[in-house]
Amino acid sequence: MARRKRVIIEYRHYNLPLNFPVLLLSGDRWRISEKKSGRLHFHNCLEIGVCHSDSGTMDFEGKSVPFQAGDITCVPRHLPHTTYSSPGQESLWSYIFVDPEELFRNMFNDAAMNFESPMSPIQNYRYIMNKKEYPKIYFLACSIIEELKEQKFNYQANVKGLMLSLYIELLRIHSAENQQIEEPKAEAKDTKKEENILMISNALEYIHKNYMQPISIEELADLCHLSVSHFRRTFHSIMGAAPLDFLNSTRIDEACRLLRSTEDSILSISEQVGFHSISSFNRCFMKLMEVPPRVWRKQTLQSEANSPKASILEFTGWM
Template sequence: MPAEQNSLLLERVTHKTQFRAISFHHTVSNPKTELVLYLHWHSEAEFLFLEKGEAIFKIEEQEFYLHAGEAIFIPPDLLHSAKGINESGCEFYAIVFSLSYLFDSCANPQFTRYLQPVINYGTRCTLHLIPGVPWQKDILEMLKRMYEESHKVPEYWELQMYGMLLTVWQGLYNNYLSGFETDCHYKKLSEQLSETLRYIHDSYGEDISLNELAALSNMSEGQFCRLFKKLTGFTPFGYLNRYRIIKSCKYLTGTNKKITEIAALCGFNNISYYNREFIRYIRITPSAYRKGNLNS
């Protein structure tokens, strides 16, 4: 299905099997096609490498202008899309993988050390990779090699692919992700707000007040709002509503519940407000989203 015809947010493409939690996708857009990657999200991390042309990739509220030979790293659970910026079209490939493909357990100390920055800081960890930076050039070359190897029979690349992805991640961690964990300010913020974030994730369906959230972090409301946005990139209620909308998508696609019931289950007591917020994040109505998912 052409990207511009697919209106779903939660991507329907299966990125992994029981045995391989990594997948590769190749996209070529026709000349004069503006939307080259529809708005969606998935629970896997992703590297998008632009092979030809130019494009603007939008991750949440950030925009990245990519030229051929550049790539972008997208952490899990972030809304993203892309559009071409000239009439010549573009070509790109995606390497999509579960974080558990790298380290399979939160109890694994390596999981905590090497993956926690992405889990903690989400959108802050998005990175535009360019060949002009030596360590980023190394990653770009490895990504190209991974995609080339993926055309072989899987049994011939499984172990090698795993090793190459670990090499990519080591470079990403050493030169970029580790900075979040060694930055005392960010580390302190993560610790201060961890209970609040857990509360949002566990109680998103309930009425939640700003006073409540600030109290969990032992801060004044003003200080809490400022520091929460510094850490996550969202205001507290922007983060909460986005989380509620994403959760509601799962109800829309996985149950037959009425939309009014889904809205209430996800913390929206006003159906009109739910519809407005859904359109704000998803760009279509809840009913259109459900219908598109059923027809895909």
């Protein structure tokens, strides 16, 4: 019997600017090939895309969704996906990457911690919306792109307002759709569940909010109403990583933010993100980032001083 090929899922870490955590990727460089990628990827922030031309397909874990010119995509963090164009085409895109919690933190204080919950796999999520059916979503997304391109006086304040309006519109759409599926849920109880992102979404959200605390695999399995062995297999098949490896990657992600934004010691940061020893923190950091935390901090601060453009770090698979 042939050995099953290992699925590789890339983790793309976007170093968003600390004072304005919004990044625009646009221009001719962002034409998507017709060649289907052999791997999915996910990232550490919310992705909003606008398709300007042509058509194609977005693959999510266990689901393929077609897109066309005029579509707006909204992909929450931690959701594996990939995009490819129709044969003979190269669709043109603009992408906005944003951390809603940080963007709205000063506007709503602690309430901002819940700002990405409707844009997560827990909900009955609509990944792609067309401008004909959702003209307001399309208008707001395009307006944000233009503001980020032109950078006129006070553009950051305007982008915050537009992003808040876009968020509220998405919240209304998803809330209405979730209400519509409440009744059919009871009929589907006896059907076999497909092993997709919905099965582990509670664990992903719990890790995102509680990574700094001790978390056991038994605790995560219980949140998903699965046995430990079933949870471990399901999580790995979806995310391409063991649950505790993913927990550590989340901790390192936050450590990177603290290394960039504070002068806290390496020891203090390791404790803040949930590591119980500096040695285990250093080993895990090296495994994912390929350099020690002290070196990473120095290189990143120097890079940001020389260029304000955020970098994208791609991690192929889970070492």
